Amino acid sequence: MKKVAIVGGGVSAFACAVSLKEKGIDFTVFDKEARPGGKLMTERFGDFVVEAGPDSFLPEKYWTLELIDKVGLRPSLLPSNDEFKGTYIYSRRRLHPLPEGVMLMVPTMFTPLLRSRLISLPGKVRMGLELFVPPRGDQADESLAQFVTRRLGRECLEKIAEPLVAGIHTSNPDNMSVRATFPRFIEMERTHGSLILGMMRAMKRANSAPSSGKKMTYFMSLREGMGELIEAAVRIVGPDAVKTSTPIKRVTKRAHGYSLAMDHGEASFDEVVLATPSFVSQEIISDLDPALATMLSSIEWSSTATISLGFSRSEIGRLPGFGFIVPRVEGRRINATTWSSVKWSCRAPSDTVLVRSFVGGGHHEELVDLADDELAHIVCGELNEIAGISAEPRFRKIYRWKKSMPKYTVGHLDRLTQIEGQLGRHPGLHLIGCSYRGIGIGDCVKSGFDAAARILPVDSEGRT
Numbered sequence: 001m002k003k004v005a006i007v008g009g010g011v012s013a014f015a016c017a018v019s020l021k022e023k024g025i026d027f028t029v030f031d032k033e034a035r036p037g038g039k040l041m042t043e044r045f046g047d048f049v050v051e052a053g054p055d056s057f058l059p060e061k062y063w064t065l066e067l068i069d070k071v072g073l074r075p076s077l078l079p080s081n082d083e084f085k086g087t088y089i090y091s092r093r094r095l096h097p098l099p100e101g102v103m104l105m106v107p108t109m110f111t112p113l114l115r116s117r118l119i120s121l122p123g124k125v126r127m128g129l130e131l132f133v134p135p136r137g138d139q140a141d142e143s144l145a146q147f148v149t150r151r152l153g154r155e156c157l158e159k160i161a162e163p164l165v166a167g168i169h170t171s172n173p174d175n176m177s178v179r180a181t182f183p184r185f186i187e188m189e190r191t192h193g194s195l196i197l198g199m200m201r202a203m204k205r206a207n208s209a210p211s212s213g214k215k216m217t218y219f220m221s222l223r224e225g226m227g228e229l230i231e232a233a234v235r236i237v238g239p240d241a242v243k244t245s246t247p248i249k250r251v252t253k254r255a256h257g258y259s260l261a262m263d264h265g266e267a268s269f270d271e272v273v274l275a276t277p278s279f280v281s282q283e284i285i286s287d288l289d290p291a292l293a294t295m296l297s298s299i300e301w302s303s304t305a306t307i308s309l310g311f312s313r314s315e316i317g318r319l320p321g322f323g324f325i326v327p328r329v330e331g332r333r334i335n336a337t338t339w340s341s342v343k344w345s346c347r348a349p350s351d352t353v354l355v356r357s358f359v360g361g362g363h364h365e366e367l368v369d370l371a372d373d374e375l376a377h378i379v380c381g382e383l384n385e386i387a388g389i390s391a392e393p394r395f396r397k398i399y400r401w402k403k404s405m406p407k408y409t410v411g412h413l414d415r416l417t418q419i420e421g422q423l424g425r426h427p428g429l430h431l432i433g434c435s436y437r438g439i440g441i442g443d444c445v446k447s448g449f450d451a452a453a454r455i456l457p458v459d460s461e462g463r464t
């Protein structure tokens with residue numbers, strides 16, 4: 001019977017594993033850590049439910065919902081508390097609401113934009129002129145900064161696109177590839193001649209689509225946190241199929257299939273799915289294909305940290321919306337903060353508010369390496385100056401994610417074409433995960449499903 005090794009135990013790996021299980025193909029998931037799940041990690045401290053990594057997924061990227069259904073978690077779906085919804089942007093020493101109707105960075109309603117004090121009058125006029133900016137003729141890649149400045153103007157870049165859109169990737173818009181990260185914008189420009197028109201038409205279509213029944217919000221989570229997805233996936237694939245604390249050192253070729261080198265010994269498999277970050281996969285395949293390893297080394301990574309703080313509800317004032325984002329031009333040391341227990345139910349004791357701030361990534365990456373006390377001190381100071389929170393936190397949890405976010409820099413898609421061309425020389429070897437075609441959970445899940453679809457129960461010579 002065909003045997004498959006899945007190296008790395010993040011959400012991409014488990015999407016692949018669950019699909020292989022459905023197909024009746026034998027597989028083993030190897031993870032170097034004692035806990036599977038990679039960046040999907042939820043910890044419970046009393047009544048605090050703390051997300052170390054992602055706190056939500058986009059149901060629009062429907063593959064995550066498919067995985068949730070496959071592992072039987074639909075009853076655990078948790079919509080955000082949209083009665084408190086709203087994004088605030090810190091600018092000129094105060095928090096401004098993101099004008100109603102601004103989708104990612106594209107205005108679709110003009111009155112709220114005109115009323116907003118976030119953008120200056122010339123900045124608003126420039127955003128409106130997007131309707132008349134001709135689409136670019138050639139197909140060459142562009143940075144997000146070039147694209148937004150060209151279409152919507154510099155102020156929209158600095159105050160909205162950089163913190164909101166580049167912030168999703170914790171990337172620098174000056175070298176972030178718009179084609180690799182937001183192909184939808186390129187498509188809108190090409191098809192509708194304008195992002196504003198494209199976004200308005202997309203919203204009209206979405207509003208007239210039949211509702212799917214279950215209440216879906218723009219972001220969704222799971223009642224026990226995103227880690228629940230991994231726990232359920234492990235139950236479905238069977239704990240025996242998951243080997244934790246087992247780092248894979250190398251993959252080499254055999255006459256038929258591949259050999260995996262571990263700390264102690266080797267094992268043979270017909271196919272190998274590398275669901276590890278590109279810089280790890282690079283090491284693992286360095287003997288098998290040095291040229292492919294070099295190509296993988298061209299993908300850069302950034303580090304980030306999350307700081308979760310619990311405050312007594314009675315000691316803090318009203319918190320606006322779901323949280324705030326901070327444009328780089330403001331020169332502050334946090335990038336964003338979510339009022340976690342406002343955005344989501346079941347996250348903190350009822351007399352407490354759970355707040356989560358992000359540092360590092362696109363700017364001030366050095367903060368990630370500070371000692372806990374120093375980092376928490378900086379974050380509390382920033383929360384005080386930005387949002388007026390002067391209370392002492394009564395709970396604190398910090399997670400550092402070193403080299404955790406791949407940077408899709410300009411030319412990323414060309415590099416992927418090269419990588420995929422070279423990978424074609426190794427039938428039965430697959431590369432999946434956030435390093436390649438999308439960092440969000442939905443895209444990672446899709447990469448796992450796609451790899452499983454390419455793995456057939458029999459090989460080209462009819463062997464099972």
Ligand SMILES: Cc1cc2nc3c(=O)[nH]c(=O)nc-3n(C[C@H](O)[C@H](O)[C@H](O)COP(=O)(O)OP(=O)(O)OC[C@H]3O[C@@H](n4cnc5c(N)ncnc54)[C@H](O)[C@@H]3O)c2cc1C
Pocket residue numbers: 007008009010011012013030031032033036037038039040052053054055056057058246247248249275276277280304305306401404405432433434435439440441442444
């Ligand atoms: C702080 C933070 C917040 C985020 N928020 C969101 C969000 O809200 N929504 C969203 O959609 N996305 C979010 N993301 C992005 C998303 O979480 C990740 O892109 C995604 O989870 C990556 O999944 P993966 O399977 O590609 O890799 P990973 O989760 O990184 O898994 C890789 C696995 O490989 C294992 N491994 C490494 N080396 C070896 C080895 N040699 N042998 C065996 N195993 C090895 C690791 O232990 C790990 O388990 C966030 C990311 C971070 C860091």
